Amino acid sequence: MNNNKEEKPKNNTHGGFFRKIQPRNFWHTIFGDFRDIKEFYLEEEQKNRLEGMRPIARWFYLAGWLLKSLFMKLTPIRRLLLLIAIFILFLQNSRIQFGSLGANLNFGELGGLILIFILMLELKDKLLARNELEEGRAIQMRLLPDPNPEIAGWDAWLYSKPANDVGGDLIDCIRFNDDHHILVLGDVSGKGLPAALLMVKLQATIRALFTESTRLADLGFQINQIFHRDGITSSFATLVVLDIRGDSGKIRMLNAGHTPPVFIRDGIPSPTAKGNPALGLMADTPYNVIETVMQKGDVLLVYSDGINESCDPQGECFGNDRLFSLLRKRPDIQPTDLGVRILEAVQHFRGEARPEDDQTLLILKYCGQ
Template structure:
């Protein structure tokens, strides 16, 4: 074992870190700055105006109370209960005394000061968390605005598109592009990882596809270009699986490339077949070869494209939904629309996982020839 590497990984000493913090931090200035941030974030416009007109002594007592109330109502119900119990414990830790003036409560000043410090830290952490949550929600709204309509209209086709993220924002790609009057593109992808970083890479990949599809007549060349750009612009060891398919309103032919994604499933009247995997995922290697695949769908045939959040959906026992269940479900399907089929699949998945939280994004694109 390398001693130098071991020393580098060793946690710093608390005493050394504390001395460094005191040397580097201007406590008075930092306190004023943080306190100002709390006022700015938690107080309403009306209360800010009232606070500005108060005398200095009243401000000292009113502001902590206002901040505590604002913070209290931003907590979840369970955490509100915990905070209430903590405050109740603080009050009951005081000493009651009875004299000629009646019963009085004496609180230890050190206890009050310590409690104030902890509440101040809690308020700062809550503010940062809520700000991050707000930014994620704004990111989610932008991400949703990039999503295609759920049932795009194409002559001769019945299409249903669906995606949901495990977190506030997701790393699954779903897009529908009209290339010309008769040709349309469908993209389903999955960027490695979850959360904000995956969502940003997904949005970049989506914009790259939209920019290039009009200029590349060959799907093979399109795949090569997408891989080169994703490899160049993404962090090391980050990759994305992708199926990009093109359909035509005048035929039942589906042309597509598969870059390391789960292969589509074809559900015909007499059988259900799973296609084979083809090329590597985008970004794994600098130069990759992508082969165009061609599938002919006849009337009432389905093509199901999905992300791993479907087959790898997990229940409380740790079991996966799996491809076998999905194929059995498709084998026993009745005559239905693409939306009905999609909703049946989702209902089965949700029943399977129960109350267990989703651990991955789930995306589903169903194409039916009509």
């Protein structure tokens, strides 16, 4: 028999609901949400005009533009309800009496109820969209490859994190056999769901077209034609494909408009040659293939612009200079440790600013002969 008395749960009702809200986090969240509101509701022209206004005029114009934009983003029925609610609120001192019981309705209360009803409708739409995005994110996460694929003679680390719920960066590893692997990193223009859908299409196209005997140049040409034919107007994608066969240290690389990968030998980083145009810009673009022979200890870094173009709260970008300086400090570091170090440096530089773009890394180190 257990003689220990069952411990009664502590009563946290007085602070349970608010215990995770700290004063600093509260105001940081409020100001962050207000910045997001301005970013979402205001057009670029309006933002530029606000910069040149006096403080009082700026707040009046800001309030007016925000209300107008909010009104125009509502559905027609909800716009009508909002107008009715605002009109009724001006009659809040009037009352309507119902029957002999003397029950009455305050116009102000009625206007408030209509506003709450509109808020509930908008929240319902947001939660439905949120659930769909969360499901999309879960699917996208399942499409990610093993972060440390086993490649004979090589040590690899693959990483991708979207800035929003879903992203447009592509990272993939295609294994044909123990001696033949394809590593892919791509970046679709745009953000959010449209970019994510195009990214999935790009990934499926690569996997469908690439066979063990496919030439990289032909692959680039075919993918570009399909992406140009089926892509959305003004959309494009950058892409780096690495073809690794055996443990000889030889890499065949195709670069379609992506930031040049960085080759690191003895702690000295140097960007590879600039690639061909991005996918989707021109239908019949030819693509060249670069062959590189790596020595033991050499590292190849491929990254998306969410790394070097990550900005701090003042708008300054992390940049390639900071990235290259980081790469010089530990020439013998392993790919996983190097990737974590890069991400930590970018996060520290960005501070409290929100990430504006997806962050994707492909780091490959030759450990063979």
